[in-house]
Amino acid sequence: MENACTNLNQVARAVRLLKIDGFSLTAGMGGDYCLKSIWTVDGYELEVLIYPGTTWVALKLVFLSEARTQWGVRASMACQLVDLSRELEPYHEYGVSETFYHPQDFGALVFMDRNKIPSGYIKDDMLTLRCAITVLKELPAPTIPAEEVITQPSTNLHQHLGELLQSEMGADVTFLVSYESFAAHKYILAARSPVFKAQFFGDMKEKCSARVEIKDMEVAAFRAMLHFIYTDTVPELDRPLEEVTTLAQHLLVAADMYGLERLKLICEIKLCDGITVDTAATTLALAEQHNCSKLKAKCVEFIVSTPAVLEAVLATDGYKHLEASCPLVLTELLARTFFSLLLRVLFRQRANLVFVLMPYPGI
Missing domain, CATH: 1.25.40.420 (Serine Threonine Protein Phosphatase 5, Tetratricopeptide repeat)
Structure with a gap:
């Protein structure tokens, strides 16, 4: 007789080391003083709050999302002291579990008396906690297998529009940027940019013009902006930031100039990271x-x-x-x-x- 094992449920788990530097300075900070750490587990956003200032070191697990089912989300948090030098074994695990439904639902955990924390776990005035958050995943609804499953193909619109830009087929406007020319299509530009829409189909002088000169813009920035308008992508920014900082700065200016809010946000995020x-x-x-x-x-x-x-x-x-x-x-x-x-x-x-x-x- 063959033994079979069936997994009846699944969980998602995340583990982090949370370090409280200057632990002695947090003494007496009061019950409202807390340290925060944002987590994402199984698509849910949670926040761990650590209250080190009172007699007892306490933790709170706060749910920041909305449950995807009417039965809520079952989640747990386990916490223990650890010694980063590994001279001491992890010290006693404490835990709490709750069912969450709406944002700001929480589960509280009283960790331990701060005066009874073994001194060996406080190195250079730093206390380190290892926290693990486990979320019980929703099982998919049972489905009847079909003989043939037809999957929806991914979109290739951006690819076709990128090829149209490259081929210049049907282009009805040419931009001159620092003596380099770029052919494009007024209707596509107008659909993507409110500035181009007003420029070509409003009362501005370029309405009937087939040639437009762009001043005060780098060629590389205009080329990247034009590629984004057609494909919604900026492959030039995929390189390390130190190689593309100047381009990201110029491209942000161009995006703001032509009302391309998504491109502006992409450049802003890229610059924030470096x-x-x-x-x-x-x-x-x-x-x-x-x-x-x-x-x-x-x-x-x-x-x-x-x-x-x-x-x-x-x-x-x-x-x-x-x-x-x-x-x-x-x-x-x-x-x-x-x-x-x-x-x-x-x-x-x-x-x-x-x-x-x-x-x-x-x-």
């Missing part, structure tokens, strides 16, 4: 001028991250450009710098600060 000392100020000026709030916030966060980084950025030519082109953003940068330095001073001196409430005369 901000350096050499590019931070230039990119910040770009973000300010073209209303890229996420990119602006990332640049400011990087510049004020440490005094050394701030000093290095201030010495770049990009900062001189920022100072000349966007003087108003310097006020915000100065405020963030002062606030960041103030926080560092407060945390360093926290152990020595004593607050005394003096009685007011006459009371």
Whole structure:
């Protein structure tokens, strides 16, 4: 008789090491102070909140999504202390499990008395927790197998339009960019860009023109923008960021100029991933001028991250450009710098600060 094994359910699991640096400084921070970590498991977004400031180190697992079924989502979180040097074995596992239905549903876990945490697990004032989140996956509904399954083919519209651009067949407008010409189709351009729509089918002078000169734009940026209009892709940005930073900056300007919001967001995301000392100020000026709030916030966060980084950025030519082109953003940068330095001073001196409430005369 042959033995058979059937898997009746499936789970998705994610494991992370969560490090609390400066653990001693979190003592007495109060019950509202918490550290946050966002997770994605089986397509669901969850958040782990760690409350280290009270007598007990506590954790909370918060559900940030909407359950895909009426029965909710069964999820659990397990947590234990670990020693990164591996001199000590992981210390006692604590866990909590809940069924989640809607955003902000949560399960709470009281981890342990912070005063009873073995000192061996605190290295260089850093406490490390290994957390695992497990989600019970929904089983697919049973289906009756068919003799032949016909799958829907993937779209190839972008490929055909890209070939049309390359072949120049039926092109009715030519762009001249720095003495290089590009043939295109007015109807496709108008369908993708509100600026081109107004330019060719509104009251602008290029309405009947078959030749348009583009000024103040790099050839590489215009070529990439034109390819995106036809194919909705930007293969030029698939290379490492250090090779395409300048192109991404120019392409963001072009996208903003022609109302291509998706291309603008693609460039913004690409630039957010690789901000350096050499590019931070230039990119910040770009973000300010073209209303890229996420990119602006990332640049400011990087510049004020440490005094050394701030000093290095201030010495770049990009900062001189920022100072000349966007003087108003310097006020915000100065405020963030002062606030960041103030926080560092407060945390360093926290152990020595004593607050005394003096009685007011006459009371």
